[in-house]
Amino acid sequence: xxxxxYAVIVIAVFALGVKIVRPVEVGIIEFLGKYSRTANAxxxxxxxxxxKMYRINITERRVDIxxxxxxxxxxxxxxxxGVVYYRVEEAQKSIYNVNNFALSVPSLAKTTLRxxxxxxxxxxxxxxxxxxxxxxxxxxxxxxxxxxxDVVRVELQRIEPPPDVQEAMNxxxxxxxxxxxxxxxxxxxxxQADGERRAEIKKAEGIAAAIRLKAEADGEAIxxxxxxxxxxxxxxxxxxxxxxxxxxxLRDNAKIIVPSNSELVNVIGDLAGATIPITKKGKA
Numbered sequence: 001x002x003x004x005x006y007a008v009i010v011i012a013v014f015a016l017g018v019k020i021v022r023p024v025e026v027g028i029i030e031f032l033g034k035y036s037r038t039a040n041a042x043x044x045x046x047x048x049x050x051x052k053m054y055r056i057n058i059t060e061r062r063v064d065i066x067x068x069x070x071x072x073x074x075x076x077x078x079x080x081x082g083v084v085y086y087r088v089e090e091a092q093k094s095i096y097n098v099n100n101f102a103l104s105v106p107s108l109a110k111t112t113l114r115x116x117x118x119x120x121x122x123x124x125x126x127x128x129x130x131x132x133x134x135x136x137x138x139x140x141x142x143x144x145x146x147x148x149x150d151v152v153r154v155e156l157q158r159i160e161p162p163p164d165v166q167e168a169m170n171x172x173x174x175x176x177x178x179x180x181x182x183x184x185x186x187x188x189x190x191x192q193a194d195g196e197r198r199a200e201i202k203k204a205e206g207i208a209a210a211i212r213l214k215a216e217a218d219g220e221a222i223x224x225x226x227x228x229x230x231x232x233x234x235x236x237x238x239x240x241x242x243x244x245x246x247x248x249x250l251r252d253n254a255k256i257i258v259p260s261n262s263e264l265v266n267v268i269g270d271l272a273g274a275t276i277p278i279t280k281k282g283k284a
Contacts, residue, residue, distance in 0.1 A: 016048035021055065026091045028054040038091060056091040060152055063106040070114050074121040079160040082133075084109045084140070085152040093148025101147050105140075109154065112139050122161050129156050 020043060021027045027039030030052045039053060046053060067081040086105055088094045094101050116135050117125050125132065133154050141151040 013048060014045070017045045017051075019044040019046055019053050024059045025055045025057055028056060028091055028095055030054070035092065035096070054095060056088055056094060058088045058091065060085055060087045061102075063102075063109075065106055065109050065113060068110060068114065070117050072117060072122045072125060073119060074123075076122045076161060078117070078122055078125065079158070080113060080117060080156070081158055082109075082113060082136075082154060082156045084154050086144070086149050087152065088148060089150045090148030093146070098147040101144075101149060104147070105144060105149065108143055109136065109140055112136050112143075113156075115139075117159075122159070125159050129159075132156050 019027060019039065021039050021041045023041045025041065027044060029036045029039055029044075029046055031050060036051065044053070063084050063086075065082040065084060067079055069077050070080050072078055084106060088101075098104050113132075113136050116132055116139070120128070120132075133156055136156075137151055137154040140154065144151060
């Protein structure tokens with residue numbers, strides 16, 4: 001009977017001393033209130049009553065920075081909030097260097113965010129959100145490193161100015177957009193006008209080139225005619241021109257009245273203003 005009781009007691013003590021640590025946790029084991037060792041994931045056994053284990057989650061955590069009203073550098077109130085992502089790197093420090101790090105981290109992040117934005121105007125804060133995120137993360141990381149905590153990132157979610165200031169900002173943005181649209185329209189019209197002007201110039205250049213080519217062709221034709229006249233009608237260039245005039249007149253269907261007692265050749269000669277020798281009945 002005594003052996004049975006002893007066995008039950010041993011089993012109970014053993015069962016109470018069994019501690020299972022999950023892969024996402026580490027265990028901090030204390031002996032009579034003093035740090036003893038850090039337990040890794042898996043099966044662990046401690047002597048109940050003398051030892052005590054604290055489990056710390058080491059996965060990445062997300063905590064909200066509660067909305068708060070911050071006075072900016074230009075004396076405007078803005079409602080700001082954000083989120084912080086962090087994880088425990090050294091479980092021992094997270095227990096012994098800070099009282100309840102889960103509450104301390106978001107509280108410190110809130111204070112840091114207020115300090116950073118308070119040095120900026122509202123416009124600067126809206127235009128430099130990434131800079132704010134980086135600055136808060138840098139300051140926060142330095143502070144919580146003493147707690148064995150690593151800040152992964154900080155994200156600013158919103159910056160809301162007072163309603164009247166927001167309306168004024170909307171009007172400014174609208175005016176800027178209208179200005180840009182007007183400049184784009186003016187540029188488009190100017191580009192179109194420039195294109196039309198260039199087209200007219202090209203057209204005029206084409207006409208001028210055509211006229212120049214025609215003049216060159218006419219000049220070449222005159223040159224050829226003159227050379228032929230000098231070669232075949234030496235001394236009779238004026239007669240050749242008169243004959244060309246008669247030829248042009250006849251081509252246009254001009255009507256010529258020929259007297260019954262006149263030779264056609266003599267009539268043509270009279271029109272040309274020249275005497276053309278005619279051979280008739282064997283006489284010259």
